[in-house]
Amino acid sequence: MTFRKYLVLVGVAVFAVTGDSLVSRGMKQVGTISLHHLQDIILVVFRPEVALGVLFLMAFFACYMAALSWADLTYVLPTTSISFILLTLVAKFILHENVSVMRWLGVVLISIGIGFVTQGPALTPRPQPTESEECVAEMSARVEP
Amino acid sequence: MKQLYAWSAVATIVLTSCCGDVLLSRAMKQVGDVAELRRRSGLMTVAARTLRNPNFVLAIIAMATAFYAMLFGLSWADVSLVVPASTALTFVANAIAAKIFLHENVDHRRWIAAVLVGTGVILLAL
Numbered sequence: 021m022t023f024r025k026y027l028v029l030v031g032v033a034v035f036a037v038t039g040d041s042l043v044s045r046g047m048k049q050v051g052t053i054s055l056h057h058l059q060d061i062i063l064v065v066f067r068p069e070v071a072l073g074v075l076f077l078m079a080f081f082a083c084y085m086a087a088l089s090w091a092d093l094t095y096v097l098p099t100t101s102i103s104f105i106l107l108t109l110v111a112k113f114i115l116h117e118n119v120s121v122m123r124w125l126g127v128v129l130i131s132i133g134i135g136f137v138t139q140g141p142a143l144t145p146r147p148q149p150t151e152s153e154e155c156v157a158e159m160s161a162r163v164e165p
Numbered sequence: 166m167k168q169l170y171a172w173s174a175v176a177t178i179v180l181t182s183c184c185g186d187v188l189l190s191r192a193m194k195q196v197g198d199v200a201e202l203r204r205r206s207g208l209m210t211v212a213a214r215t216l217r218n219p220n221f222v223l224a225i226i227a228m229a230t231a232f233y234a235m236l237f238g239l240s241w242a243d244v245s246l247v248v249p250a251s252t253a254l255t256f257v258a259n260a261i262a263a264k265i266f267l268h269e270n271v272d273h274r275r276w277i278a279a280v281l282v283g284t285g286v287i288l289l290a291l
Contacts, residue, residue, distance in 0.1 A: 024200070085215070086200065088193040093186055093263045094271050098278040104289055112265060126288030133281030136274045144270040 021142050025090065028083050032096070035080035037110070042073030057103035091142040098137040101130055171246055174238030182231035183258045187266050188224035193268075195220065203234040249290035253283040 046069030052059045064070055087096045105127050111117040196202070196214050203211050215221055238247045260279040263269040 045240040083194055085189065088190045089196055089199045093190040093267060093268045094260050094269050094275045094279065096190075097186070098258055098275070098282050101256070101286075102281045104286060107291065120291070122288050126285040127290075129281045129285035129288065133278040133285065136281070137278035139214045140272060141270075144268070 028087050029099050031083040032080060032087055032100040033106060035076050035083060037103045037106050039073045039076030041081055042069050042076060046070035046073060092144055095137060095142045098133050102134060104130055171242035174234060174242055174247055175251045177234040177260050178231055179254045180236060181227050181234055182255050183262050185224050185231055186259055187262045188220045190228060190267060191223055192218045192220035204217035245253065245290060249287050253286040256283040
């Protein structure tokens with residue numbers, strides 16, 4: 021695991037939290053969308069918060085896909101759950117919401133979980149053909165009619 | 166009856182989002198390390214390889230289904246039940262699915278992590 025790869029994992033969490041929060045804020049400003057005015061759901065994308073939120077969610081998905089290209093699913097999912105911790109910290113210190121003891125306990129459990137998974141390797145080793153083996157396979161394929 | 170609706174929504178969300186994650190993980194492993202691939206042959210190759218991968222297309226379909234299942238679930242049932250229950254169970258279900266379908270080496274550290282994160286998510290919602 022390089023520093024860049026850790027940055028991608030942090031990106032997954034940060035972009036997901038930012039995107040979700042922006043979309044949620046934008047949707048609350050719009051209010052209830054009734055089934056009779058379904059065109060509103062398309063127009064809502066042009067609101068600045070929602071548009072910015074969608075951009076962040078696209079960045080989240082790109083980072084998530086990049087992470088899955090070099091790490092196991094069972095490594096990426098627990099490590100990126102750092103987003104729940106970020107969300108709680110934002111709620112407490114930026115939005116000044118009341119965070120209950122239970123929620124802090126949840127944050128502690130998630131942190132321990134992340135600690136456990138990052139102790140191990142990020143990717144399950146797969147038997148990959150070495151260069152000499154590939155060479156032998158190629159040569160035997162040429163010999164056979 | 167309402168409980169039954171809520172839990173069937175949770176089951177659908179967990180199943181579809183789990184399928185989505187497993188398929189996306191398989192697709193990206195087939196595409197290969199994107200950073201390395203981009204360095205070697207450019208961003209367009211990465212995009213083309215990903216979009217042409219059948220597992221990627223199936224993953225998007227599964228994730229879209231999960232999204233709509235979540236929307237329907239929320240309109241039928243209590244948010245404070247459906248969201249934490251499906252999020253928490255998805256962590257554990259993904260660990261099981263990754264072991265069976267992706268043959269990932271899910272050792273004790275990863276099992277513990279999946280259970281702790283799942284429990285933590287439930288506590289956050291209390």
